[in-house]
Amino acid sequence: MKIRDLEYFIELVKDKNFSVVADHFQVSQPTITMAINRLEEEYGTTFFIRDHIHHQITVTKIGQQYAQHVRAILSELAVARREIEHAKLNKIRFGLPPIIGNYYFPPLTPRLLRSNLIDKLEVTEEGSENLLQMLLRGELDMALLGSASPLQQPELSVKEFAQYPFHIIMSRDHQLAKKQDLQFADLKGQSFILPDTDFIHEKAFRRMCRLAHIRPKVIYRTNDIHIIKNMVAENLGISFLTELAITANDRLVDLALADPQQPVFHLSLAARHNEILSPAKEKLWELILDYGGKKN
Structure with missing residues (x-):
């Protein structure tokens, strides 16, 4: 044949x-x-x-x-x-979503330097959905992926090592800033400033809207989380973000939701199931999982 x-x-x-x-x-x-x-x-x-x-x-x-x-x-x-x-190039094609790249991955770079891995990485920054498809097509060797539910792909070896809840952020001057036991239904009529629809946030946000019977008023979307935070700080609207992307330096009010059965942001490391990892890839795999285990 x-x-x-x-x-x-x-x-x-x-x-x-x-x-x-x-x-x-x-x-x-x-x-x-x-x-x-x-x-x-x-x-x-x-x-x-x-x-x-x-x-x-x-x-x-x-x-x-x-x-x-x-x-x-x-x-x-x-x-x-x-x-x-x-x-033949001795490189590692590595997928990194923007939020994970900005808020989770930076502390790993010293370890990558000490392990002589940093110069082997060819990093592709895309949303998790796009990275998942690239991984399945063999265009990436490994990727950190976010998902709104546990990632299950028979073609991939997947190790989930962290979960982060979704929170509501708002200006300190917002009318709901001091509200106790905030539920998603309390946000009816509010203006939302959200990540683009190719972010994992979209699935979680739509699920919360359905459960709360809310038709959301989305006034702006962007793939730049810093722009979202700046607009929220100016009290132009509120946002729905994973806790991973929220820091103490944001000058914002960060409120957890009291709703039951909330979606969470699942953080996983994935590679093709049938790929035999090179020593460098094995070292990277182990380093990321070891860091994730100690961090969480």
């Missing part, structure tokens, strides 16, 4: 036209035909029904099933190529 035959097969499943597939790969149409014949002969089955009169191709049920396996095979091979090419 040739890998190229599988690539021809998947393209034919998509386009259902031998000529189009041949043009796509810049080969002759008989090349595509012979490749498909080889696959069908190898398995002793028919993947495509050819209607020569109407010049149509139909993918059989068996062909559709086989296509699912072939897509997975080609995806894994693409990941393997990227991993092999990157391994």
Whole structure:
């Protein structure tokens, strides 16, 4: 079986036209035909029904099933190529969401320096959802990820090592600044200044709105947490942030919510399940988990 035959097969499943597939790969149409014949002969089955009169191709049920396996095979091979090419560079492709990068990761840098890891890192800063997809595609070796629920991905090795509640921050001059036992329903009618929708906060925020039967008034979104805090400090609105992103120097009122069954911000370290970690990657994995265990 040739890998190229599988690539021809998947393209034919998509386009259902031998000529189009041949043009796509810049080969002759008989090349595509012979490749498909080889696959069908190898398995002793028919993947495509050819209607020569109407010049149509139909993918059989068996062909559709086989296509699912072939897509997975080609995806894994693409990941393997990227991993092999990157391994030659002796670098670690590391994913770091903005909030985790700004508020959790900095104290780790001295340890990374002492372990001679800092110069091996190629850091990609994206939201956790984007980093998760990059990790699954093999574009990253490892990532710190935030999630609104425990992260469960069969393709990944995941170690959760910290949880942070979500809090409400507001100006010291806000009318609710001294309220005791604040519940989310008390925030009805308030103006919210929030992280962009690709942050994990969005899922947790929407869940709280549903539970409290609130249609939120969101006046501004940004991926810059410092801008959010500055706007809140000016009493332009309130915000919903993970406790991880709130510090004693923010000049804000930080209120925990009294609601039951609140979502929490889960912090996890993840890598592809089938990747054999190099010594440098193993050292980084252990260092992060060790720091997380001592910090929490």
